[in-house]
Amino acid sequence: MNSVFQHYIIDLSSNNNFVQIPTMQGDGNNIRGFEVELIQNGTQYVIDKDDCVIAIMGTKPDTHHIVNECHITDEGYIQIDITSQMSAVKGRGDYQIVLMSKRTNSQLKSFPFYIITTPATFDIEHIISSDEFQLLTHNILKTDTVIDIANKAISDIRTLETNVEEQELIRIANEISRENAELSRDEAEKKRDSEESARNTAENNRRENETIRINSENQRLDNEASRITAEETRSSKENERQNNETIRIDNEKKRQDAESNRAATELIRCTAEEERNAAEAERNSNENNRETAENTRNENEDERLQNEIARETAEIERAETFEALTNDIDSELAKLETANIEALEESNSFKVKVTNREGQSSTSPNLLNTIQIGIVETGDSEENPTASITGDFGNQKLNLRLPSGKPFKISGTYSSIAAMNDDSDNINLYDFIMIHTGSVEDEDTGKLFMKDASGMVFITDLSGVQGIQGVKGDTGLTPNLTVGTVVTGAPGTQASVTITGTPENPIINLSIPKGDTGSITNISGANIPYANEEDTNNIKDVVDGKLGKTETAAFAAKLSSERTIDGIKFNGESNVIHYATCSTAAATVAKTISLTGFVLSVGATVKVKFTVTNTATNPTLNVNSTGAVPIYYCGSAISPGYLEANRIYEFVYNGAQYELVGDLNTDTKNTTGSTNNNSKLFIIGATVQSSNTQTYSRNSTYIGSDGCLYSNNNRLNTELVQSTEPSTQKVGDFWVQEYT
Structure with missing residues (x-):
């Protein structure tokens, strides 16, 4: 059977008394209904389906109440089903449409309108009019679902308790084994007592003191008898204790006889205890050595991680540089096809001029190596003379360190x-x-x-008569070595050094041969002989036309322009390192680190090892004094305790804050009492009810006005609602954080 629906317009801004919706007494089961279009100022009112809960509320002609949930159609209309209860009584009922926001907890009500119920032509007294709250019943069913989830958690907790009980049975078995060992020890102790008869002579003095103690004990028994008079309820047990005390006195006399043998056995035990202490000291020493070795291993591991980071960064740079150089070389080789290469010879100079097919020329620097005298130092008389050559190829200097003359001896x-x-x-x-x-x-x-x-x-x-020892002379002057003449010798001659002048002012004169004139046949950057790898890179770039006339060889080791890689300046001279260590105190908000070449820019990356666990709220990170920037995780300020000691975290600057990369272990631990955190149940969002009375007859779980958890009107535990987590908990406890 098709349902009967009518369309009505209700204005949210004016009275709706003229809106009268007809229905027939006894209709129900979604057979008859109507849809409402809400308007405001002549236009349709837009309803947010994700935020709004819509209900029809009203009073039937017999004053019973209706609170039913409505539905929203794709066109934005409100669809209302007329239930059997809404049409149970003939006459006029007053109703309103209510829109409730889940986000703001606010309500919007329409002006009242009427539902007119026409009497049926037959008797429908079998329908008993009563209140109807479909919306409340629907929410109660959702509450039952939450209760089912809680019961599942309780079942899991009980399973865990069963495992704990099994572990307890194992512990009891171990305890029984320990008690058996204790019985064996007691038997050995009895044997030791039987061997103490040798102490009887020295025991006589102790017996005199024991007699005094027995007299005092008798006095205590008299006082105890007075106390027994006031303790009629425990007199029988006290009499039994007195009898046991008499037996204990007899046993004490026997123990005195065996005490002398116990001393000898005690001496043996003390010796064994000293041996045990020595073994324990050795164990502690070994443990300290193990901890030292472990600390060394951790330090080596940290150094390895840092080296690995540096290696990966260097490998990335090498690949990028190699690719860029390959592209440049390919481009230049294309230009060098059919290139013209000629030698330019001058006095003390030899250069190479390369002209490509487009007529563009480049000339290399002077390829003849010129050596000049650099630094000349005077060393101790015991030193060996040393010489070194510094500077780039073509402009090198000879540095000398010459020992002073030794005194005659x-x-x-x-x-x-x-x-x-x-x-x-x-x-x-x-x-x-x-x-x-x-x-x-x-x-x-x-x-x-x-x-x-x-x-x-x-x-x-030196034969002859030995003369008188002369007076010790003054200390000689330190030689002031200077460079005299430097001449270029003929090709093929040997280099030579002559010293003229005085001992106090010696002059060094150098003769350096000129190199043989070279010949050029099919010259290129690949077949020129070089002195070392550095010369290979520098001169090859010159010959292949990669450097201009005014550029120096050292420039080949740099990038043509400085770049920033993930926030670190890079020009090719040094490695890119993103790793640093933070030693800022745990409670200090402003964390600081130092990182060479760091630039604060979007995408800048830093990897930080914290030496202490952060306990500050809303911490910040300041790299190289670029400013304190908030540290965020998953879009919000990071919580205290999340940045743990001796762990490495990676952060990326997004223009406003440092966002932590990856996931964190956010498990928390309650160190008070004997809490098992894996078995705690938190019911978040519960609100204390004002009464234990329920409006429906079914099994239910709720929080009573006393703050306790109830099930089927039976209280399960006390002090359930807490504003903060309880300091002491045990397996199986519930606690609810109150939400208002």
Whole structure:
């Protein structure tokens, strides 16, 4: 059977008394209904389906109430079904359309309109008029769904409790094993008691003190008897205790006899305890060594991670640079097809001029290497002379460090020339040796030798009467070495160095041969011989036309323009590093790090290792004093405790804040009591009801006005509603955070 629906317009801005909707008494089961178009100021009122809950509320002719849910059609109309209760009583009923916002918790009501129920032609007294609240019933069904979810959680908790009970049974079994071991120990103790008879002699003095103690004990028994008079309810147990005390006194006498044997056994036990303590000390030492090794391993792991980051960055740069150079080389090689290469020879100069097929020319720098005297230093007399060449190819400098002259000193004497020659391997180079045969008549006495690269060399004969020791002379002047003449020798000659001037002001003169004239056949950047890898890169770029006339060779190691890679400046001279360590205190909001070449720009990336766990609210990060920028996670300020110590986090700057990349472990732990966090149940969004009375007869779970959880009108536990998480909890507890 098709439903009967009529269309009505209700104005939200004016009275709707003229709107009268007819219905027939007894209609129901969605057979008859109507749809309402809401208008405002002559236009259709737009309803947000996702936000609004729409209901029809009113009073029937017999004053019973109706609160039913309505539906929204695709055209934005409100569809209302006339139920059996709405048409149960003849006459006029007053109704309103109510729009309720889920976001703002606000309501919009229409002006009243009327539903006129025409009496039926037959008796419909079998329909009993009553209140009808379909909307409330629908929400109660949703509450039952939440209760089913809670019951499922309770079942999971009980399963966990069963596992805990099984673990408890295992613990009890272990406890029984421990008690059996304790019984074995008690038997050994009894055996030890039987061996204490050797202490009887020394025990006599203790027995005298025990007699005094027994007298005091008798006094205590008298006082105890007075106390028993006031404790009639426990007199029988006290009499039993007195009998046991008498037995204990007898046993104490026996224990005194065996105490002497116990002392000997105790000495053995003490010795074993000392051995155990020594073993424990050794174990602690081994544990400390293990912790030290573990710390070293962690430090090495951190260094490895940093090196790995640097390696990956360098590999990316190398690939990008290689690709760029390959593209440039391919472009230049295309220009060099049928290129004309000629040599330009001048005095002390040799250059290469390359002209491509388009007539464009480039000339290389001077390819002849020129060496000038650079830094000349005077070293200690014990140093070896050193020389080094610095500067780029074509403009190099010779740096010298020459030792000052050693003072004259006879390093040793020998009884004969033969003895000196036999021991020459033990004489230092350039040491002076004198021959002293023991006889002034011997012609070898007084001869002076010096050891050079060829062996022992005779210098002079110092024979004669030894003079008086002279006065020590003044310290000589430090030589002031200067460069004199530097000439270019003929090709093929050997380089030479001569020293003129005075000992205080020596002058070094250099003769450096000119290189042979080279020949050019099919010259290119690939077949020129180079002195080293650096020259290979620099000169090859010149020959292949990659550098202009005014550019230097060192420029080949840089990019033509500086770039920024993920927030780090890069010109080709150094690696791009995004890693840094933050040691800012845990409670300090402003976290700071240092990162070479960092530029704060959108997309800038930093990887930070925190040495302490952050406890500050709304922390910020300041890199190289570029400003404190908020740290966000999933679109909101990061919470305290999320940035843990000794973990590396990656952040990307989005123009407003540093957004943490990836997921975090946001599990929290309650360290108070013996809480098992995996078994807690939180019912969020519950509101304390004002009464335990329910409007429907079915099993229900709710929160009573006393803040406790009820099921079927039975209270399950107390103090359920909390404003904050309880400090002490146990498995199986419920708690509800109140939401208003």
